[in-house]
Amino acid sequence: xxxxxxxxxxxxxxxxxxxxxxxxxxxxxxxxxxxxxxxxxxxxxxxxxxxxxxxxxxxxxxxxxxxxxxxxxxxxxxxxxxxxxxxxxxxxxxxxxxxxxxxxxxxxxxxxxxxxxxxxxxxxxxxxxxxxx
Amino acid sequence: xxxxxxxxxxxxxxxxxxxxxxxxxxxxxxxxxxxxxxxxxxxxxxxxxxxxxxxxxxxxxxxxxxxxxxxxxxxxxxxxxxxxxxxxxxxxxxxxxxxxxxxxxxxxxxxxxxxxxxxxxxxxxxxxxxxxxxxxxxxxxxxxxxxxxxxxxxxxxxxxxxxxxxxxxxxxxxxxxxxxxxxxxxxxxxxxxxxxxxxxxxxxxxxxxxxxxxxxxxxx
Ligand SMILES: C[S@@+](CC[C@H](N)C(=O)[O-])C[C@H]1O[C@@H](n2cnc3c(N)ncnc32)[C@H](O)[C@@H]1O
Numbered sequence: 001x002x003x004x005x006x007x008x009x010x011x012x013x014x015x016x017x018x019x020x021x022x023x024x025x026x027x028x029x030x031x032x033x034x035x036x037x038x039x040x041x042x043x044x045x046x047x048x049x050x051x052x053x054x055x056x057x058x059x060x061x062x063x064x065x066x067x068x069x070x071x072x073x074x075x076x077x078x079x080x081x082x083x084x085x086x087x088x089x090x091x092x093x094x095x096x097x098x099x100x101x102x103x104x105x106x107x108x109x110x111x112x113x114x115x116x117x118x119x120x121x122x123x124x125x126x127x128x129x130x131x132x133x
Numbered sequence: 134x135x136x137x138x139x140x141x142x143x144x145x146x147x148x149x150x151x152x153x154x155x156x157x158x159x160x161x162x163x164x165x166x167x168x169x170x171x172x173x174x175x176x177x178x179x180x181x182x183x184x185x186x187x188x189x190x191x192x193x194x195x196x197x198x199x200x201x202x203x204x205x206x207x208x209x210x211x212x213x214x215x216x217x218x219x220x221x222x223x224x225x226x227x228x229x230x231x232x233x234x235x236x237x238x239x240x241x242x243x244x245x246x247x248x249x250x251x252x253x254x255x256x257x258x259x260x261x262x263x264x265x266x267x268x269x270x271x272x273x274x275x276x277x278x279x280x281x282x283x284x285x286x287x288x289x290x291x292x293x294x295x296x297x298x299x300x301x302x303x304x305x306x307x308x309x310x311x312x313x314x315x316x317x318x319x320x321x322x323x324x325x326x327x328x329x330x331x332x333x334x335x336x337x338x339x340x341x342x343x344x345x346x347x348x349x350x351x352x353x
Pocket of ligand 1: 156157158159161162187188190193194211212213214217256257258275278280
């Protein structure tokens with residue numbers, strides 16, 4: 001699981017959870033892989049990501065090297081910054097560990113790079129359940 | 134010209150026994166691939182950054198799109214079937230691209246912040262009883278969930294449609310596979326209330342199924 005994926009996951013649909021974001025990340029196996037750098041992609045992704053969640057996740061697994069704790073002001077023209085973000089978003093791959101809901105403590109295991117976030121019907125809010133269960 | 138093709142990914146790493154665990158690409162899959170290929174210019178002009186395929190099965194669709202769009206986009210996929218998640222990842226790898234797969238119900242664990250630019254869904258659309266949607270069956274198989282759609286074949290699709298306006302970006306595209314029994318007109322009406330314009334962009338009759346692909350867009 002990439003940290004970009006972590007950045008868009010939320011456990012808000014769980015019963016009794018109001019924000020469910022960001023998920024706590026525990027990594028037991030991390031692989032660093034090479035991914036082609038596309039400066040424009042990173043620039044255009046910045047407005048979509050929650051930067052502080054990204055920074056905190058990277059720091060919690062010790063992979064925040066070179067990443068400032070806030071978005072650089074002139075980020076469109078700051079290659080050094082964009083490369084650091086690229087690395088953290090796409091090159092740090094969590095092979096195993098778990099994600100944890102910050103409110104309920106519900107854990108979601110990550111195995112072979114894939115988080116399992118399938119929950120029982122009785123764990124989710126009614127609004128997600130329009131099919132009359 | 135070559136650039137405009139949506140190459141069908143290589144699936145030679147999957148064998149007959151794998152297709153006892155995940156949905157083998159069929160006419161509906163190929164209709165969706167054809168529709169996406171014809172629409173590749175429309176998709177490219179949107180410049181999607183975050184793409185999501187719900188219910189990716191073998192991963193053939195997400196892999197094809199991930200390859201076509203290259204490093205300009207990040208492709209994510211979900212499926213409730215754990216084998217589908219694993220195979221999706223492997224299919225992407227075998228075709229030298231990346232699809233980030235998370236096992237979940239539909240898009241239930243994705244943050245609802247209007248962040249997805251391109252959404253793809255070839256849902257379980259076959260008309261069945263609601264009971265057939267219970268997951269997974271006695272022998273632990275998920276395969277029936279690849280096609281069982283409940284009443285009007287709409288029960289799974291409708292749970293996604295309900296809040297798709299909160300998932301998709303202000304400028305976004307959404308491709309959905311339907312059959313006649315799903316009442317496409319009603320789906321179009323439904324989504325226009327969330328600001329989406331829908332249009333049928335491909336249709337095919339295969340045996341007794343009238344399949345179509347609807348393209349929804351907003352902000353374009
Ligand atoms: C018709 S198959 C399509 C598979 C693949 N996308 C294709 O086009 O060949 C539907 C897929 O949706 C998955 N699915 C069914 N219900 C789902 C749900 N509630 N959440 C996530 N995936 C689901 C099934 O496991 C299956 O892989």
